[in-house]
Amino acid sequence: QHSVGQALGAAAGPDWTPPAYETWRLAERTLANPGSPGGEAWRLTLEPIGALPAWAAGDIAEIGPPGDPAPAAREYSVASIPADGRVELLVRLMRRPDGTPGLASGWLAHDLAPGGEVPMRLRANRAFHGPAAATPMILIGNGTGLAGLRAHLKARAADPAQGGAWLLFGERTAAHDSFYDAELQAWRASGVLARLDRCFSRDAGDGRYVQALVAEAADDIRAWVDRGAAIYVCGSLEGMSQAVHAALEDALGADRLADLLETGRYRRDVY
Template sequence: MADPLRIGLAIVATSCWLALCVAAFRAHYARRPRPFTLSTDSMPLLLVHASQTGFAEQVAQRTAVTLGDAGIMVQTVSLGELDPTMLTSVDRALFIVSTTGEGDAPDNAASFLATAARPTSLAGLRYALLALGDRRYRHYCAFGHRLDHWLRANGARAEADLIEVDNGDPGALRHWQQGLRLFGADSDMPDWAPPAYQRWRLAGRRLLNSGSLGGEIHHIILEPEDRLPDWAAGDIVELYPGPAADAFAVDGPALPHREYSVASIPADGRIELVVRRMRHPDGRPGLGSGWLCEHAAPGTAIALRIRTNRAFHAPEPSRPMILIGNGSGIAGLRAHLSARPEASRNWLLFGERSALHDRLFADELDRWRESGRLARLDLAFSRDTPDRPYVQHRLLDAADTLRDWVEQGAALYVCGSQEGMAAGVNAALATILGADRLEALGEEGRYRRDVY
């Protein structure tokens, strides 16, 4: 007969083990995607994934946790379980989809494709899409682009441009994570996978818009402590917004990186940035801009890495470029103009507040216009005249010329603020060229944006 003490101990041990299992299950279930059910109390953010190997689902789970930590109600669903009419019951959706084989949809998305042929009005839907793929295949991220086309064709509005991820590229996934702030995520959330930084030095800082009604804009110059890496116009800097020693320390504070468009080319021998100093409503400086524009002294070590941004790389030199932007968006456009050959045709449309205080890089732009590097320069200063012109109004004023340039093969490049400028420019271009033509230019790689 068993010893009563041993039986009692066994019962206690079993009870503890069961309690731990229940706690583990609850913790796991709290962080796993929930099945899709329409909520009658409030409108959730819908998170849709289509995965062949499970990676898209893993990214969706990480995305759901990030949004959940910010208090956003998220409901997740496999694309194969989603009826297109369900998208009419929400106003925000995120799509994370893989491409398999030579441009095919994942197996579990077959049922969605079968029902998506019929028109569905999605005019009230705002969305973002992450396309996973492998650049070694000819039809890279093709299913993601097909889904994006279907959403736009049915009236949905993209809050951000489609992001492509080549074979799990951590830089592209960080870009997606940062973009989640458009859907309510905390902008100071820790990086899922911190960048592998290199050491640079703050070699110079110059205020570009003294007396401006807007926030200060600074020209930042960074020099490498080691060899100068290579990059292309259109690439992005991922910068650690604090002392470089913390970025390289094992137990240093895990600050989220900040992204900036590179305003220079390798021939300049340095990284140049154009940074607007941001402030929170309570007056606190922005994490990245406060570090670069205020706290870091000249000579300070800076931790950063350069991320390739193929979605904003230049067209072939013979193709004309129409460059459109505002504010600190001059950075990405300046890099492209610096990289263009002397014989190329380029047209810059740029907007800011005041010609007296905000004509950024005025001398340089005037030289480029005089030398012919800029065939045309259109400026819009919204606070100088009662009609308050923005850069999209300059586009509409020059509609006939813009159509002629596009017919001659020009590519359209937009850099600057997502709110206001990018949406206004997109609407103006759709008015001038037609929405279908503008979408076709995007599919051809002749309409590219670096907006934030």
């Protein structure tokens, strides 16, 4: 709406106001998947210039990339919790058809200097907030969607009353795309993760996508749901989310899955 108004030379309407960004700085940037056959994925750490705001696992970082006129904000799942004292993101470098980097991801991944300022605000995403700590969670995702699921795992790790979690995750190669591997293994050892299932679509002898993990574990998913588990899906809208939804329908039945959606026990943050 705002972009159309700009193109027509109209003033911003009363129902739209530009985001009120706070100023953050880039504290750290690390390539998370060197050697991957997929696009670059970067781990970014951002620290506030002022006071640390509050947010919850599942919330969204809105970042204003540079440009005149100001481009639309880009949204990224927050991979950290306030107890970390910083916002962590996992950003995929997007490429235009001609191979040049995307405006926002190219700036964040390549052009922004360490210590450089980032206009950002944290937006509540209540539709992806976690359930009560005692509720078991089935977390399903692919690619950089692991960021949003990681925040939920961090929140669970900090709560002794947590009811256990199960992560099903898909990426390209185990050697290059096992994001947050040491952390996930530590959570598996400590019991924060009751179960960890991963697949890698480009690896010889595997070749599966995350929806295949869901199909293979249908009996166990039904058992978890029977004892009250909530299902959270984060990652690609195209392909992954539809395929996972279909696999969950096969595992649970369309009516039961619809009931979980209606009662807030099946939540998705897909893009």
